[in-house]
Amino acid sequence: MALRDWQNALGQLVEARASGRDLPPVLETLDGLELEEKDRAWLRRVAGTPGFELTAYVPRWWRHTRVMRSARFTLAALRESREEVLRTYLRATPCTTLFFVSEGLSFLEYVIRTTALPHVRAVAEFEQALWALRREASSAPSSPQVLSSEDVLAPHPAATLVTFDASPEALLGALLTGSPLPQEPAEPHPVLVAPGLPRMWRPATSEEARAFAACAPSATAGALTALPDVSPEVLSALLAAGALIVRQA
Incomplete structure (x- = not known):
């Protein structure tokens, strides 16, 4: 044998x-x-x-x-x-x-x-x-005080944008309490998961979702602010959340 x-x-x-x-x-x-x-x-x-x-x-x-x-x-x-x-x-x-x-x-x-x-x-x-x-166990990197249009931005390796079909607060509340799940509305609800957020996530605006998606694999700040309704303040919010990082030259 x-x-x-x-x-x-x-x-x-x-x-x-x-x-x-x-x-x-x-x-x-x-x-x-x-x-x-x-x-x-x-x-x-x-x-x-x-x-x-x-x-x-x-x-x-x-x-x-x-x-x-x-x-x-x-x-x-x-x-x-x-x-x-x-x-x-x-x-x-x-x-x-x-x-x-x-x-x-x-x-x-x-x-x-x-x-x-x-x-x-x-x-x-x-x-x-x-x-x-x-698992990444990393904190949000510090963002520059003034963002130049030539700065190259990229998504943080551990940051993600997830699209819910209902309000994230309503959906997660239903999961925690066992109550009925909300009906799926027509409009998407983007949710940002990033290392600089206190609870690791928050609802994202449609402008933030547009900028984050356009940043893969990378894009200049100038190219991003050329998108509809994407302002420097939108990029600053994503940088503060740790969702985007500035690539060093």
Whole structure:
């Protein structure tokens, strides 16, 4: 018997059960491994034992717990779809980390990629941006007293603009209290996430959203103030929030 093949087969069985996937596809691969027949028979039997079920339950419970603690806003936005989305995430996404935030970010990326539910994608992007800002652990850089039209501006690496389909205060309040989610109006509600903000986020004006979007990957202050309704005061507000930085020559 090849010990490596036996270990790989047992590990794949545990991982499949822990993720909620079917075991037969894994069991069908046993015939192609360097195993003695008694070892194949043992692997087929062990998959139905209480000890195996407990071994598979622990990593599934641990992954579930990591997501529950690291993606609370998004899980609240999912409402009655929460458990089903969690199950499909665990089934579709192999476990690659033992850390809470990394698992939470993986779940948020999955939700952003797959959901079509009202508000959920924006909430997941918002929560993802908050975690990115916390992990960056950087303060807002000091901005120049006087901004020259030749100064080159760029988005701060940890700053993000997220567009909500409802008032952010109303939406986040509903998530925290469990009250009904607001209806989606026609106009977007931009939200700025940046290191210089006291709560790490605030609603953004449409002018700020326009300037921030036009600044990727970089733009001169003169080019930005040439945009409709983008004044030097708008750029100063984004610099003070840490959303934009001045690139050094």
